[in-house]
Amino acid sequence: MAAPIDSSNRSATISVLVENEAGVLARVIGLFSGRGYNIDSLTVAPVEDERGRSRINIVTSGTEMVIEQIKAQLDRLVPVHRVADLTREGPHIAREMALIKVCSTGNDRAEALRLADAFRARVVDATIGSFVFEMTGSTDKLDAFVDLMRPLGLAEVSRTGVAAIARGTRVI
Amino acid sequence: MSQTLAATRNPAAADMQSGAEVLLRALKDQGVEVIFGYPGGSVLPIYDAIFKQDTIRHILVRHEQAAVHAAEGYARSTGRTGVVLVTSGPGATNAVTGLLDALMDSIPLVCLTGQVPTHLIGNDAFQEADTTGITRPATKHNYLVKKSEDLARVVHEAFYVARSGRPGPVVIDLPKDILIAKAPYQGVPEAPHRSYRPVTHPDPAQIVRAVAAMKQAKRPVVYFGGGVINAGVAASDALTRLVRKTGFPCTGTLMGLGAYPSNDPQFLGMLGMHGTYEANLVMHGCDVMLNVGARFDDRVTGRINAFSPDSTKIHVDIDPSSINKNVRVDIPIIGDAGVVLEALLAAWDADPTPSESQAVAGWWRQIAEWRGVDCLKFTQTRDRGGIIKPQYAIQRLYELTRETGRETLISTEVGQHQMWAAQYFKFDKPNQWMTSGGLGTMGYGLPAAMGVQIAHPDALVIDIAGEASILMNIQEMATLAQYRLPVKVFILNNQYMGMVRQWQELLHGGRYSESYSEALPDFVRLAEAFHGVGMRAESVDQLDDVIREMIACPKAVIADICVDQKENVYPMIPSGAAHNEMILGAGHGRHAAEITDEGLVLV
Ligand SMILES: Cc1cc2nc3c(=O)[nH]c(=O)nc-3n(C[C@H](O)[C@H](O)[C@H](O)COP(=O)(O)OP(=O)(O)OC[C@H]3O[C@@H](n4cnc5c(N)ncnc54)[C@H](O)[C@@H]3O)c2cc1C
Numbered sequence: 001m002a003a004p005i006d007s008s009n010r011s012a013t014i015s016v017l018v019e020n021e022a023g024v025l026a027r028v029i030g031l032f033s034g035r036g037y038n039i040d041s042l043t044v045a046p047v048e049d050e051r052g053r054s055r056i057n058i059v060t061s062g063t064e065m066v067i068e069q070i071k072a073q074l075d076r077l078v079p080v081h082r083v084a085d086l087t088r089e090g091p092h093i094a095r096e097m098a099l100i101k102v103c104s105t106g107n108d109r110a111e112a113l114r115l116a117d118a119f120r121a122r123v124v125d126a127t128i129g130s131f132v133f134e135m136t137g138s139t140d141k142l143d144a145f146v147d148l149m150r151p152l153g154l155a156e157v158s159r160t161g162v163a164a165i166a167r168g169t170r171v172i
Numbered sequence: 173m174s175q176t177l178a179a180t181r182n183p184a185a186a187d188m189q190s191g192a193e194v195l196l197r198a199l200k201d202q203g204v205e206v207i208f209g210y211p212g213g214s215v216l217p218i219y220d221a222i223f224k225q226d227t228i229r230h231i232l233v234r235h236e237q238a239a240v241h242a243a244e245g246y247a248r249s250t251g252r253t254g255v256v257l258v259t260s261g262p263g264a265t266n267a268v269t270g271l272l273d274a275l276m277d278s279i280p281l282v283c284l285t286g287q288v289p290t291h292l293i294g295n296d297a298f299q300e301a302d303t304t305g306i307t308r309p310a311t312k313h314n315y316l317v318k319k320s321e322d323l324a325r326v327v328h329e330a331f332y333v334a335r336s337g338r339p340g341p342v343v344i345d346l347p348k349d350i351l352i353a354k355a356p357y358q359g360v361p362e363a364p365h366r367s368y369r370p371v372t373h374p375d376p377a378q379i380v381r382a383v384a385a386m387k388q389a390k391r392p393v394v395y396f397g398g399g400v401i402n403a404g405v406a407a408s409d410a411l412t413r414l415v416r417k418t419g420f421p422c423t424g425t426l427m428g429l430g431a432y433p434s435n436d437p438q439f440l441g442m443l444g445m446h447g448t449y450e451a452n453l454v455m456h457g458c459d460v461m462l463n464v465g466a467r468f469d470d471r472v473t474g475r476i477n478a479f480s481p482d483s484t485k486i487h488v489d490i491d492p493s494s495i496n497k498n499v500r501v502d503i504p505i506i507g508d509a510g511v512v513l514e515a516l517l518a519a520w521d522a523d524p525t526p527s528e529s530q531a532v533a534g535w536w537r538q539i540a541e542w543r544g545v546d547c548l549k550f551t552q553t554r555d556r557g558g559i560i561k562p563q564y565a566i567q568r569l570y571e572l573t574r575e576t577g578r579e580t581l582i583s584t585e586v587g588q589h590q591m592w593a594a595q596y597f598k599f600d601k602p603n604q605w606m607t608s609g610g611l612g613t614m615g616y617g618l619p620a621a622m623g624v625q626i627a628h629p630d631a632l633v634i635d636i637a638g639e640a641s642i643l644m645n646i647q648e649m650a651t652l653a654q655y656r657l658p659v660k661v662f663i664l665n666n667q668y669m670g671m672v673r674q675w676q677e678l679l680h681g682g683r684y685s686e687s688y689s690e691a692l693p694d695f696v697r698l699a700e701a702f703h704g705v706g707m708r709a710e711s712v713d714q715l716d717d718v719i720r721e722m723i724a725c726p727k728a729v730i731a732d733i734c735v736d737q738k739e740n741v742y743p744m745i746p747s748g749a750a751h752n753e754m755i756l757g758a759g760h761g762r763h764a765a766e767i768t769d770e771g772l773v774l775v
């Protein structure tokens with residue numbers, strides 16, 4: 001008899017190495033929407049030009065059984081080379097980048113700049129009435145910073161989604 | 173003229189052929205003998221190339237959906253890959269149902285679709301459809317060929333993908349300019365595929381664990397499915413040897429029928445919603461379950477949390493996504509069913525532990541008791557003019573075809589007749605039973621039978637049909653006439669969408685909303701209109717004569733068998749119920765488990 005099913009949800013950061021061919025992203029996204037899986041974040045870019053491969057990083061959540069299913073479903077797509085569950089396969093680093101526009105003046109403006117400094121966000125554009133901060137970090141850190149900016153004139157956010165990689169010598 | 177000019181200017185182009193010719197050459201190299209198709213503007217270059225050769229035969233269907241089902245029938249009855257050719261736009265969209273049918277039932281197909289020329293793609297051009305977009309969730313994989321130099325490679329790759337691992341349909345979308353332009357040829361590649369390499373050989377440690385569990389089993393069962401058929405005839409043979417060697421009882425899914433001889437005493441019949449009493453109670457009560465090539469479909473498991481609650485589950489499947497999808501298993505084995513079964517046989521012999529044969533004998537005594545219920549029993553009056561029971565019609569069809577000693581292959585439509593065929597027709601070999609299981613596509617059976625007959629010209633090929641389903645692809649009677657295919661359509665005519673009527677009777681208070689087959693055609697005259705032979709049996713005394721006449725007829729036949737309109741398929745596990753909450757038929761004195769609202773939402 002199989003162990004009782006763990007029905008609690010967990011978050012998973014999954015990296016997928018794919019053949020860089022037309023339609024591959026549509027296949028991955030279609031798989032998630034067609035089967036009702038969550039996509040919390042998704043990034044894609046070519047990573048091995050000479051071999052024509054791209055890497056897709058997906059942050060998803062579900063029960064252990066659903067996450068196992070997601071990995072198996074991804075792995076059976078024809079253009080997929082490898083699927084790695086970074087959350088499970090040892091320590092990993094996950095980062096995203098955000099561009100955050102804050103429009104304010106006076107005290108709010110000064111406070112925004114101070115907080116940006118504390119969070120190591122860079123000012124990449126400034127006018128008299130606005131800043132654009134560039135910030136790289138974990139999703140949580142970005143969330144925290146964006147929340148802090150809200151009362152200080154947060155106007156617009158543009159985020160890349162998560163890029164992730166295993167720590168140490170391990171490769172996908 | 174312009175071609176010769178081009179050739180003289182560019183010597184390399186001299187031995188290049190048009191895309192359409194390269195396509196046919198690749199198909200030949202893949203061993204393709206038959207294409208099921210329907211022409212149109214965008215595929216005219218392919219039709220032209222077909223015209224100029226005589227290695228590959230083209231069967232002209234009357235609807236693209238039928239082309240796909242015909243290719244499915246061809247594939248399922250031979251173990252080869254079926255090939256379909258349709259035009260762009262409506263040709264491709266008409267094929268979609270068939271593609272999804274093949275995906276759900278793991279049937280290897282390659283479907284060539286025409287496409288508008290590359291420079292018009294995206295312009296809403298005449299008969300343009302986003303075919304790769306539409307078919308993405310209906311295929312195992314699909315390709316849009318945008319460069320001539322990719323053409324031959326893509327065709328070879330498509331065949332590899334269609335037949336490898338868990339088989340399925342693959343679409344190749346072919347813009348018209350690619351079919352016309354010169355393209356280089358490239359043979360079947362020897363190098364392995366870049367990314368798609370399914371595992372066929374199991375992890376030996378899992379085999380050892382599985383055999384250890386099987387040796388300790390006191391109440392074992394082998395539950396086999398369509399994956400054994402996918403794995404080839406040798407896998408069915410290995411399954412049979414393993415079941416006999418272990419002495420375990422076995423049961424099969426709708427898709428697995430024939431993988432183990434149905435007349436063998438160790439076979440308990442089909443399991444699941446309309447499976448036998450003994451098969452379902454064995455599944456419910458077993459302590460070790462060996463699933464080979466079946467996917468714990470909801471038609472089989474019933475209520476998931478009540479499914480086989482006390483068993484150690486071993487699951488053999490070539491597709492890792494089938495493992496732990498619906499049911500959590502203890503010993504997963506990823507690999508080809510044939511290879512795994514041979515490994516299990518060897519490991520069973522190598523493991524010195526004796527099996528629990530005493531306990532298993534006790535289990536067989538329990539099974540004998542369940543069998544004693546005789547759940548498939550029915551009462552057929554023999555009075556002159558008596559109404560034919562549909563079960564009896566199938567039973568006689570089985571017995572009379574068997575008497576002829578001819579190879580008999582059966583396809584079905586979808587509905588009650590399909591279930592009665594599964595219950596009362598016995599298959600002793602794989603690849604003789606073609607049915608739409610996963611998608612349940614009405615209209616599958618006639619074109620599938622057509623494909624089967626193409627592959628087996630001398631065999632007796634019968635589509636067991638319902639009067640409603642048969643109308644969904646009835647136009648294929650014309651294809652039968654054109655190619656003189658002597659397919660027999662055996663209609664269990666209950667004048668109802670019987671399966672719908674049954675659910676309405678049991679679940680919707682007998683309100684038969686829109687399930688009566690009103691204004692039916694005269695099937696005898698319909699057969700004649702299509703150059704076939706029509707016959708009818710209205711009462712039990714006419715049944716045997718009609719069946720005999722049908723079998724003996726050298727032409728396509730529609731036999732309209734008028735059967736009891738009120739008959740239901742039993743046993744039945746209502747949706748949302750557990751295996752031990754089965755309803756047996758009238759005369760068995762067991763009644764419906766309470767049907768809950770949760771049950772009612774299920775299909
Ligand atoms: C009206 C109706 C009623 C139905 N009632 C029932 C019923 O009572 N009982 C029933 O059983 N079904 C019933 N079905 C059919 C049901 O819907 C499913 O189609 C069927 O149960 C699935 O069969 P399967 O589990 O054998 O899997 P298949 O669909 O045949 O899938 C095959 C499995 O084997 C794997 N596989 C493929 N190739 C290999 C290989 N080479 N080696 C190893 N594994 C491989 C695949 O990955 C897959 O998991 C009914 C259908 C209809 C339309």
Ligand SMILES: Cc1ncc(C[n+]2csc(CCOP(=O)(O)OP(=O)(O)O)c2C)c(N)n1
Pocket residue numbers: 585586587588589590612613614615637638639640641642664666668669670671672
């Ligand atoms: C294309 C399609 N449409 C609808 C259904 C739903 N459906 C399943 S069985 C059935 C009735 C089939 O009637 P018939 O062919 O007469 O078979 P019977 O059940 O009477 O044997 C219907 C409508 C289906 N399976 N396929």
Ligand SMILES: [Mg+2]
Pocket residue numbers: 587638639640664665666667668669670
């Ligand atoms: Mg009917």
